[in-house]
Amino acid sequence: MENIFINYSLFILFLPLAAFVIQIFFGKRLPRQGDWVSVGAIIITLILSIAMFVAMLMGKDPNFKQEASFTWLDMGAFSIQLGFLVDNITVIMLLVVALISTCTHIFSLKYLEGDIRYSRYFAYLGLFTFSMNGIVLSNNLISMYMSWELVGVSSYLLIGHWFEKDSAANAAKKAFLTNRVGDIGFFIGIMLIYTAIGSFVFGDIFEGVSTGMISGTTLTLAGVGLFLGAMGKSSQFPLHIWLPDAMEGPTPVSALMHAATMVAAGVYLTIRIFPLLTPDALLIVAYVGGFTALFASTIAITQNDIKKVLAYSTVSQLGYMILAVGTGVYTAAFFHLVTHAMFKANLFYGSGSVIHSMHHALHEKHDHESDPQDMRNMGGFKDKMPITYWSMLVSTLAIAGVPLFSGFLSKDAILAGSLSFAQHHPEHFLLPVFGFGAAAITAFYMFRMMFMTFHGKPQMPELINDIHESPKEMTGPLVLLGTLSIAIWYILPHFNPISTHGSWFTSLVQPVTAVVPGNLTAHSIEEGAHHAHNLAMGISIGVAAFGIGLAFLMYLKKVLSAERWGNRAGFMYDWSLNKYYFDENYDKYLYQPTLRLANKIAWIDWELYDKYFINGFGRVTNWASSVAGKFDYNIIDQILVDGLGRITDNLGNILKKIQTGKLQNYLLYVTAGVIILMIIQSF
Template sequence: MIEFAISNAWLIGIMPILAGCVALLVVKPWPKLAHTVVIVPSAIGWYLATLILIGAFMGYDLSSSQWSYRLLTTGDFDLNFGIRVDNLTALMLFIVMTVSTLVQLFSTKYVEGDGGYSRFFAFLGLFTSSMLGLILVDNLLGLFIFWELVGVSSFLLIGHWYQKPSAAAAAKKAFITNRVGDFGFLIGIMIIFATTGTLEFSGLREAIVAGDLSGWILTAAGIGIFFGAIGKSAQWPLHVWLPDAMEGPTPVSALIHAATMVAAGVYMVGKIYFLFEASATTLQFIAWIGAVTAFLAACIAVVQYDIKKALAYSTVSQLGFMMFALGMGPIGYAAGLFHLMTHAFFKGMMFLDSGSVIHGCHHEQDMRRMGGLRKSMPFTAGIMLLGCLAIAGVPPFSGFFSKDEVLAAAAAMNPMIFILGAVTAGLTAFYMFRMYFMTFHGEYRGHAHPHESPWQMTVPLGILGFFTVTAGWLALPHFWGGPNYIAEFLVYTPVTDASTYLKLNVGVMVLATLISLGSITLAYLMYSKGTICPEKMKQRFSYLHKLLTYKFFYDEVYNAMCKHVVVGAANVSWWFDRVVIDGIVNSIGSGTYSGGNTLRRLQWGSAQSYLSVLVIAVAIIAALLFI
């Protein structure tokens, strides 16, 4: 059965979109049937993805998954479209199908009664297939096609409640912001093709090894490609779209923030890591972008009151962690991707848990109107506590293992980034437990009567809670001085030697744990015990609080740029086109017309006159020749 799953990996990618089409076109009159049509193929896809991952861990030959189709031949160039499964692909297939299937089950109750019920599940199928296609393809052309499909799918899902102006605006903001990054991505692809003549991942690696792509051109191509990841994975300075994406239904937030859209950028960097690793400048660029993103987003999360916005900025920050780990070179490669895996489980669980809270509180999202929910929603409270402990890096939860690997890689390669990462880790523990204590401790401050969610919502929480606890245990032998199984599994055939992997750093592990525990204690004293008054802290640091509340004024700056710079440049371009370009074209036309009118007057229709003119002209020419 494992061989069948590996050989037919393409089925995993195509089933969700086919199911979505059926849900949208065939069963639209019967909304309750729509989720069944989508969930059953997703469950089958999850089963196949699980078999492929098991086969990869057991050492099965994954080459039978390879499939290629020639789209175009011109000269010596063949444009192919194909798929290929390697260990990283197998891991991502399992993550995406696990989270996606559980999100779909959760959605059956969360969007129950929604007027766009069938449409919602159809777009979930499109979104899932787009991400799976991005994972499976083996060339830059296919990657870019599915990259754009992921963007279109996110636009449709974020704007699901398009009747709300805020949801429509958030969908447009996400789409346009991603296009900025994708423009750089496209330029990088064009540089690679113009230099190497190939779009295949294997051909690109051979070109780099052979030196056909090197120097500043290699750096330009790598940074251009990475701009796509800056947009899709919400890295600074294109991070502004992700918090606004919370306008979509909470299951969409869980899917986008855990295993699909934002994970695409990190996955892409890992998939073609040989391109980035070959340029030290590109790696430094990735590392600093990730570190700045992680720190800034963590600072903003500290002052958020919307439970989904707090989780959104947490996602931005954790994506920064992954990126700066990848920027550490081969020593941080597996650490960044390991954190991608653990984050997918605990962040997907936390977003669904916030959906359970919102559902139980009758669609309330402001944490100031919550409190004491552990009494009325004990299961939801317990699951959220697991997620907070994991993201804070408390042992033995999954985030402890992956986060410490990331910080250890930074400590070994770049002390400045390590310090920034350690501070960010402390902020992470603080704002996550601030959210937990405000939501589940104290007395209830809302008006509705909260209640526990139905089993369709709690079962996905329980399954993701299991992975939240255990997913990091793959690194346990490494912590005991044994082999690092996750690093050995995520081998990527580096251009440079990566045989010496990251050694266990007990000092970093102890320091990071103490920082997290100290931050948790501070959050407890402020938001549960009441020993430290948050309002007094807000007044004492009012300027800093305002700066963070307004998110460093990025939205205001971008709005001003669009209003004055972009619109101004558009007006200048319009004037230049109408006055200069059109003026030149119109002048040429008018001159031609006037010349034609002048010459037309010489044609008066008398043959005798034409003959007279001819005789006079011949006489003049003869006289000139004689003289």
């Protein structure tokens, strides 16, 4: 039992990587462009993940933890340990990643059929799954950071899958660069912690924090730095701008990465580092999350692109999770992460199914002008696509927070957490207001989307006959994930549909008290949340009903005119429609000045530095070398080297004269020499 978890994790980690390598090098030459390699690999990882999950359920040990590490770099005093950490959170997260990834692979078989870069697409999916599992499994900040960047890269590659489109290429770049901003914070956080504690491993870090090796402002800064990375990846305000644009990628990718798993990496990181966040840092986290939840949901109201609605809804739901971490109920955040992964991936697959069908219908009519993603072109698809409709409806009920569905449970836990936080700290009453406001708006815009897409009269009646249900490779994941959006799976082994109390999830994922002194203990947070539970549940059902009712009246019964209300809201409507002009303002106040600065610097670089300094340096070198060359030739070569030769030559000429070759001469010299010696001797 000991190492089985680690071994399985290694397989889960590296199988998708192997699939990636095979696909990238041989994909095009394999039959069916090798999609079976990727799908096979991911199904094996899914089976392994399920095996681990079942083993974990059997174990029923809330403190279950396996760690394995090795020394990656050793330079005397500086050594880096890398390793794996498998605990209950990891196992659940691995299962979520493997499940959504498998669904995406299967869904993509049909969705991307005939794509020019079909094999490469599957290769990148493998790379992504590898890097995501890397984040989930790492027990230290360094390997997490590496996987973090790898996730960024695979996201970049997949968003830019159709890079012939400028918008896709730009969206990929935007996602990558926006993430970079957050990652700088992440890196600074890592370095602050390493400088103080001297280790990257979570266990050592928490121990170091609890013994006060790092505290006060430094710890707050480190926590906020790490959270900045999470903000980038989980697209929190003000770094949320990339996620809606990332919808340029293929829809299954949006489901996998930009809804269910990759963006959850930020939340996952915040959950992992939760014990070291100081009260101040937690407050920042809570406000960022809460504000993002409300802010993004207000944008989602007015969007007409079906994927944009879902994108902003994702930002908003991620805000919820972050809010939950900030208010201390981080198990609720993780719970919401899991349920959200299921229903949001499902909603994206559903939208993919609709878009796929729209695309084919438009193609049939040779209509290349109409946007297949615009909800204003849809309507009345309910009878044409029943499977898509019903599974999406289940997920919509889940995200809207209707009882009996998974989202209700997790959202309720989060709202209870924020409510109890506000009861502890009345000055932060805004946090639950954010939460409940966002809940109401979410219910409203999700049903707006459902009504506009599936109900009412077809807006383009000429298309409706060509709208068909998608093939079973696409409906299969829809049905599976739709089923998983029902509450029953999360409340087992009890059957209490309004509370997760005593379910397998809450008994396996138990909150740990933060190691930072001054934070509330896990027990008191839970206690508070438990007390706030009923109130929160009441309000959340109320606001969900209000949102759904409003959408029902506006978009189904048309009793209230959406247009009139839009006009009545005036500038607020415009702001929401234009996403609060974030892109425009970033462009005006951030990108353009940066570009101008870059141009100035480029001018300095080229005109001054390059022309005067570099070229001047070149000229000086040129002159110096010509002087040195002259010296070398005239002095060293001509006088010293050749002079030595000439001296030898002259000496040789002189000395060769006594070398006559006549024996008699030599003998004469010898005799004369002997006689001279004898004369000398005789004195």
